[in-house]
Amino acid sequence: MKRIGAQTLEFTAPPTVLGHGAVGGRKESEGPLAADFHQTFDDTRLQTDSWEKAEAQLQKEAVSVALAGAGLGAGEVDMIFAGDLLNQCISSTFGLLEYQIPFLGQYGACSTMAQTLLMAGIMVDCGAARRAAAVTSSHFCSAERQFRTPLEYGAQRTPTAQWTATASGCAIVGQGGRVKLLHGLAGKVVDLGVKDPSNMGAAMAPAAADSIYRFLEDTGTAPKDYDGIFTGDLGYVGSTLLLDMLRDNGMELSGVHNDCGLMLFDRQRQDVHAGGSGCGCSASVLCGHLLNRMERGELKNILFCATGALMSTTSQQQGEAIPGVCHIVHLGI
Amino acid sequence: MKRIGAQTLEFTAPPTVLGHGAVGGRKESEGPLAADFHQTFDDTRLQTDSWEKAEAQLQKEAVSVALAGAGLGAGEVDMIFAGDLLNQCISSTFGLLEYQIPFLGQYGACSTMAQTLLMAGIMVDCGAARRAAAVTSSHFCSAERQFRTPLEYGAQRTPTAQWTATASGCAIVGQGGRVKLLHGLAGKVVDLGVKDPSNMGAAMAPAAADSIYRFLEDTGTAPKDYDGIFTGDLGYVGSTLLLDMLRDNGMELSGVHNDCGLMLFDRQRQDVHAGGSGCGCSASVLCGHLLNRMERGELKNILFCATGALMSTTSQQQGEAIPGVCHIVHLGI
Structure with missing residues (x-):
């Protein structure tokens, strides 16, 4: 390491x-x-x-x-x-x-x-x-x-x-497989004060922005260096906020970014509102779709940036905000 | 490593x-x-x-x-x-x-x-x-x-x-401190079917026995090689069971074993029944009493074996048993 x-x-x-x-x-x-x-x-x-x-x-x-x-x-x-x-x-x-x-x-x-x-x-x-x-x-x-x-x-x-x-x-x-883990980042807990438990995407977007920004800075890379930067699971609202926040800091993610919560379901047809979420969402998108595509050589170099909302029903009932965290793994073949 | x-x-x-x-x-x-x-x-x-x-x-x-x-x-x-x-x-x-x-x-x-x-x-x-x-x-x-x-x-x-x-x-x-981490062991989840949430010590004792037995086998050491083997938190019931289980497997822990749940409180005077528990019990005994004693040179070589009961109110209400786990860190000066 x-x-x-x-x-x-x-x-x-x-x-x-x-x-x-x-x-x-x-x-x-x-x-x-x-x-x-x-x-x-x-x-x-x-x-x-x-x-x-x-x-x-x-x-x-x-x-x-x-x-x-x-x-x-x-x-x-x-x-x-x-x-x-x-x-x-x-x-x-x-x-x-x-x-x-x-x-x-x-x-x-x-x-x-x-x-x-x-x-x-x-x-x-x-x-x-x-x-x-x-x-x-x-x-x-x-x-x-x-x-x-x-x-x-x-x-x-x-x-x-x-x-x-x-x-x-x-x-x-x-050791010995095709898809490699190249880099990783453990995220900081970020809390910008979002309190709406029906809008987890907004609560987690600041953490995603923080971790992605730091990762790109640390590695001296730009979004265009990756075949895809996949967050999970910001959904539609959180993804829009993420792109806005990074744009405000001079980083353009559109074109290379997608979100596991937007990929797993057809938002309109399947009536999932802002998209998918839950630990299993980004996990199954990574361990199914993304790794399948990497093994076929369709994706060679991706960032997997899973985001979490660190709240409980108790913290909600006590009026606390919803802190977010985002950890990153860089995968490549 | x-x-x-x-x-x-x-x-x-x-x-x-x-x-x-x-x-x-x-x-x-x-x-x-x-x-x-x-x-x-x-x-x-x-x-x-x-x-x-x-x-x-x-x-x-x-x-x-x-x-x-x-x-x-x-x-x-x-x-x-x-x-x-x-x-x-x-x-x-x-x-x-x-x-x-x-x-x-x-x-x-x-x-x-x-x-x-x-x-x-x-x-x-x-x-x-x-x-x-x-x-x-x-x-x-x-x-x-x-x-x-x-x-x-x-x-x-x-x-x-x-x-x-x-x-x-x-x-x-x-790096650079006095008390060293020498060995560690990540425990397996052990479930012998104990279902009583008022008897966590009994639920966790099998995991403690399993991890301690494996650790001593792996390192080729015996209980007497340590100044103390500290479990946390089996309390009185779990500690008795742990000693019995290890004795059945030809390993005698009495004399060298103590339990953070028995150390933190005076069971009789403080009315805590079988002893202390909770993440904070073994944590505060280690990070207060035990590390203080190691720094003073009173303890030179100990096993810290914290045990957990991996249940929730939901698993209890659904009639599940209480699986236990025990992780070990070997500390020495």
């Missing part, structure tokens, strides 16, 4: 993606990225008896697909970095229990896929793990129940609201 | 503790380790308007003490690993916001101090961070409100129940 600039890490023995898995629910299987999922499930409960257990099952399936793709057994993975949106990250705990891989729970809200991938990459680069897994998930129903209103209310959603993906993504990191 | 045996890591450029801070509430200031706290607060709310904000404040204070001890400013710390028991780890997010240190949220329940210290150590060992902070907290009132019953109920506690510490501990890791 080498530090460059103020906040960026350079992988000196670049770890690679050995296997990856993206699984999703029915709505995800009806979206523009349907063909990129390794597996989708029509049954919201995945034959379990609760949404929480279904979400745990999603993680289990994503890891299973990724291990199979890597041609590895669970016993050959030295550490697993996992987290999710549910209180005390129970999807990860229960979903991954039977793999018996040393477990390091992570909490980065919807930034978790970048955070777990960054951690897994560092462990492999420095030899703390021969192979490490990164996984996260979200489930529309378990998230609505926990953070918002009972589904049965049929509550009206605001135009700025995003739709939590029912999905999971997993990447197995080790 | 070097891997030894099946699961253990050896720090090859041993990181050290540059500064540490332990802060606590009134009950902690009345316990046997009172003199080891850097700061204690009589006001349960630490002059904030909620228990959750008070817990966030505890983390802020612990980091402040640790930074001062290390003679460092927040800007000189490259990463902070933090987590807590509150939903979505809001004590960490809000408590650490103003330090503006790149933030990697961790979730290991009461094992969080060992997990964050392990992560901080790896980052410094491999050069991903020049200095990294590890911090966690718990607060009796915020934990009771979230996990159990409103305090106003005055609910009767079972004899196996533990008392959540109102405390926080922080360690700043870097």
Whole structure:
């Protein structure tokens, strides 16, 4: 590992993606990225008896697909970095229990896929793990129940609201694969005072702007040096704000930027308002669509910039603002 | 970093503790380790308007003490690993916001101090961070409100129940200090089917037994090679089970073992039933009492084995068992 600039890490023995898995629910299987999922499930409960257990099952399936793709057994993975949106990250705990891989729970809200991938990459680069897994998930129903209103209310959603993906993504990191982890950045928590829980994109955009700006500064690169800069999940509102904020600082991202929350669903046809969200959104877009395209050589050099809103229902009820964070992993072939 | 045996890591450029801070509430200031706290607060709310904000404040204070001890400013710390028991780890997010240190949220329940210290150590060992902070907290009132019953109920506690510490501990890791991080182990999640949320010690003891057994096997050491093996927080019930389980496997820990949950409070006099618990319990015992003793040369070689119960109120209500995890850091001078 080498530090460059103020906040960026350079992988000196670049770890690679050995296997990856993206699984999703029915709505995800009806979206523009349907063909990129390794597996989708029509049954919201995945034959379990609760949404929480279904979400745990999603993680289990994503890891299973990724291990199979890597041609590895669970016993050959030295550490697993996992987290999710549910209180005390129970999807990860229960979903991954039977793999018996040393477990390091992570909490980065919807930034978790970048955070777990960054951690897994560092462990492999420095030899703390021969192979490490990164996984996260979200489930529309378990998230609505926990953070918002009972589904049965049929509550009206605001135009700025995003739709939590029912999905999971997993990447197995080790030496010898095609797609390399080249750089990484752990983000700072940024809070510009946005308090509207129906507008998470706006709350997270400042963190994305901060991390992307610092990463490009540290590496001495410009947006045009990348085939794509993918945030997740700012949605329509947050993406617009991100581009505006960076433009105000002399950085033009349009043309090269896309957002996982805008890619996973067809916003108009699928009625998801400002776009997709949830840990599983950017995780499944990365571990399905983006890594598939990289392996086919269609994308050679990308920034994966997952963003998280670090609030809880308690902090909301106590009138706190919604701090955001954005972690970045630079992937290349 | 070097891997030894099946699961253990050896720090090859041993990181050290540059500064540490332990802060606590009134009950902690009345316990046997009172003199080891850097700061204690009589006001349960630490002059904030909620228990959750008070817990966030505890983390802020612990980091402040640790930074001062290390003679460092927040800007000189490259990463902070933090987590807590509150939903979505809001004590960490809000408590650490103003330090503006790149933030990697961790979730290991009461094992969080060992997990964050392990992560901080790896980052410094491999050069991903020049200095990294590890911090966690718990607060009796915020934990009771979230996990159990409103305090106003005055609910009767079972004899196996533990008392959540109102405390926080922080360690700043870097090169050049006296106390070294020598080895580490990331634990597996172990679930032997214990379902009683009033008996967390029993739920976590199997994980502690598993991690300690593997660590001693991997390093080819015996309990008597250490000045102390400190678990946290199994309390009285879990500690008894741990010793029994290891004895069944031919390993005798009595004489060298103690538990942070048994050290922080006087069980009889302070009416804490089976002992202390909560992320802040083992964190403040390590970052106060144990590191103080190491710096004075009274302890030269210890294992810090923090244990976590990876459940939520939802998993409980859905009838799931309580899986445990135990991470280990080997410290020496």
